[in-house]
Amino acid sequence: MAGKDKLNNTALDKLLKESITKAVTHSDGLGLSVRVRPSKTDKQNNMNWLYRYRIGDRTTSPQTIVLGNYPDLSLAKARKKRDECRAWLADNKDPKFEIALAIDKTIKPITVADALNFWIDEYAIGKRTNALKHRQQFNKWLVPALGHLPLSSIKKSHWIKTIRKRSKQYPVAAGYVLRNLQQALKYCSKKGYEIDRSVFDIDLDDIDAKKQNKRSQRLVEDDSWQRLEDLVKWLDTGNMMPYYRNLTLLLISFGCRTQEVRLAESKEFNFDTQVWTVPAAHNKTRDKDQAKGQSGEIKRPIPQALIPMLKSLCEQHKDGYLLGELKNSEAVSGWGGKVYKLLGHEDAWSLHDLRRTVATGLNDMGIAPHVVEALLGHSIQGVAGIYNRSQYLPEKLDALNKWQDRLALLRGDTNNVVMLGRVSGEAKKGRS
Secondary structure (H helix, E strand, O other), X not given: OOOEOOOOHHHHHHHHHOOOOOOEEEEEEOOEEEEEEOOXXXXXXXXXXXXXXOOOOOOOOOEEEEEEEEOOOOHHHHHHHHHHHHHHXXXXXXXXXXXXXXXXXXXXXXXXXXXHHHHHHHHHHHHOOOHHHHHHHHHHHOHHHHXXXXXXXXXXXXXXXXXXXXXXXXXXHHHHHHHHHHHHHHHHHHOOOOOOHHHHHOOHHHHOOOOOOOOOOOOOEOOEOHHHHHHHHHHHHOOOOHHHHHHHHHHHHHOOOHHHHHOOEHHHEEOOOOEEEEOHHHOOOHHHHHHOOOOOOEXXXXXXXXXXXXXXXXXXXXXXXXXOOOOOHHHHHHHHOOHHHHOOOOOOOOOHHHHHHHHHHHHHOOOOHHHHHHHHOOOOOHHHHHHOOOOOHHHHHHHHHHHHHHHHHHOOOOOOOOOOOOOOHHHHHHHO
């Protein structure tokens, strides 16, 4: 075996100043050498560290790469780089490519902002209706402090410190940000991004976050429909922005998700077939439905009582959003979370509780459970969900027409309305 560590710092400093007329090379051993070339400025010679190696046995041609310049790259560091090259060769990796990759990472490392935007653009935009909300939250919670830093350098403590700056004021939102961050980084990790995996060990307690309270409020109960009646009559007064009045009317008419109305466009409503087709992109359960071979769309018949209102909205907002504009989900939920106070209700309820209200009311009126589930746009589980592709349009239309009759009765419009199901004793007394 050839010797190693043949050079020393004294010899290198001497070579740096030595008078020479042509390039010479001095070996340090194990493939490392220093090439000395005469200086053009008469100050000091140019010295480059070289590493010479072969890919394969001695029948292959040798290759040479430049590791750096002396004295910028010291003798000790040059030997360390040589040992890295030898380790790469032992793993059947070409040092030339490995050095190029390392330089690329150093020159332009993947930043936190790069990774978060990669997840949004490559995954969330196509899979999540709230993708833009995720980006806004990342930009508010994480990007200002960490966005410009290399992703591979961010440790668990960095994530915790950054999120906790806002978590005391917004503990529920902090948990939401953490969950999305962890999902984003899992996706990035699968795509080859280098990350510190300790981020996946962070839990809600670490960042002083809280889970969102899952209230289960319904505005109708076995012994009283009073709260829903209060809401219907209040909507009829029109003492609110038209956007929110129309939004709420459609929520209590169809039992749909808030985002399905908020994102709805006029082109989704076909008045020839009298069907509202919610596109798969707006359907929360589209992934489950499409995994079963379904389109992911939700089809709801338009009851006769709603046609005038919907036609008017579609004519006013052709080629646009049904409600005339796109409000963000925070603004909509914020408004909806205050309505119960305006109506003087003791227990808080949200816009999503209107969906539970419609489901409860329809079941209370004797509508078949599978029809109610289809109207809500729930993914049907089990074998039935795989083999039964029916949209139940006739049954849905019958259910929605009966539901419109019930709403008309609650608002006091009893002309030609037949009451179905149970009614509270107070309601009976008031209308006898």
